Amino acid sequence: MKPVKTGYTPYILRILVILASLPLLSCSLLEKKPAVLWTDSPELLIAVELFNAQKRGYLLEAHYSEQPSRDLNQAIVDKKPLPSLVIGRGLRSPQLAEQFMPLDYLFGDMVFSRDSFYPGLLQAGMRGGKQLYLPLSFNLMLILEKKGGAALRNLREHERTIRQEVISLAEIRRQSLPGGEARPAGAGILGFSPRWPDEDFLFQWVQLKQADFHEPEGGELRGKNTGNRILAWREEALVQALEELREYTAKVNGSAAEEDSFFFSYLFAPGYKNVESGRILYSAMDSTEFFALPPATRAKFDFHYLMEEDRLAVLEGIRYAAIPRQARSRAAAEAFLSWFFTPENQEALLEASRSLRLSETSFGIAGGFSSLRIVTQTIFPRFYDDLANRLPPAEGVIASKPLPTSWESLYRAVVLPWLKDEAARDPGSGEKESLNVRLESFLDRNPGFR
Structure with a gap:
């Protein structure tokens, strides 16, 4: 099953039209073979374009998938190439866990810290003591x-x-x-x-x-x-x-x-x-x-x-990121995650969403509250006045166990x-x-x- 949805919704088409008008990619980048992202979040198409414009050593190509977990499972069965990075709902299924590599090595002063995330979301991304999934966004x-x-x-x-x-x-x-x-x-x-x-x-x-x-x-x-x-x-x-x-x-x-x-x-x-x-x-x-x-x-x-x-x-559609063990262009996937989990870049995404009027039909980061506490607690209220003095208590943000695909x-x-x-x-x-x-x-x- 091809992991690119062919019947785009009006919202996704709107994003694609906007992206087509943005001269973000240089000719040198277009000549490179890109790493591939599968995601069910149309909002991340903007993030990918901003990343490609800023990270001159890497190029990431986003493919929209309505159900990344299903498409990934089908690609494994059909022995087709897997993406460099997957971001979406339903990835924590035990059936898929062995397909992903641990991401613990990404934590540290040079990349990002565990303390940056809502603990209840980050903990839910662990299996067997290893961090297989990184949370991006959640809804309540x-x-x-x-x-x-x-x-x-x-x-x-x-x-x-x-x-x-x-x-x-x-x-x-x-x-x-x-x-x-x-x-x-x-x-x-x-x-x-x-x-x-x-x-x-x-x-x-x-x-x-x-x-x-x-x-x-x-x-x-x-x-x-x-x-x-x-x-x-x-x-x-x-x-x-x-x-x-x-x-x-x-x-x-x-x-x-x-x-x-x-x-x-x-x-x-x-x-x-x-x-x-x-x-x-x-x-x-x-x-x-x-x-x-x-x-x-x-x-x-x-x-x-x-x-x-x-x-x-916490609604069950929490979006997580994972890197398949057989992924090619892994360095680009790692670079994107490092770039994405920087508060300043998430603020830039919110600003881009507002200036392009995408925030009129979509909420926040990747369709929800950011998994980074500092972003939700200090940056979101600047874009959503309603959140001033009414933020979700961090200790209550706990993900449920994985549900089947x-x-x-x-x-x-x-x-x-x-x-x-x-x-x-x-x-x-x-x-x-x-x-x-x-x-x-x-x-x-x-x-x-x-």
């Missing part, structure tokens, strides 16, 4: 409320049980019911539903409550059926997390049926617009989507980072529909159908995933 689940919403509900900020920049479901419940009473039946306003408008909240919640979805490996594979050999989780924690969601729905909103009735009666717009109109008090939203909104729109909201048990809801398909076809069905049940009713049964049924219909 946000909870939006209307600007000044707490004041409108006669709640003072010091009454919050946790700090301003984060929020938990217990806090949402407390602020949705300031008088301690359930929402009146038939009311045209609702505080928050874990099941919509952003359905991904369900998965982030159960992960925060230690459901621990991940790709099984080693001893986890022994004596397991097919489904459990593809995807693993902690059953007891998953069941408990779902029961807590059901209890929230029953206590705060009456029932799942009342939530659904409200949804079909009133909610015809994206979640953040329903918060703005006052129909709902809170809505969940991916940080990359929120910060791609126009600044005037973002100014209408206060946002909080979803946090449970001292962990933030087929995760996106499994999630949309099996896991999320199952979570929606089970979250809609009454408290104490238990499971209607186990996730194992749902997964096995899907695999029977789609044997290519086995």
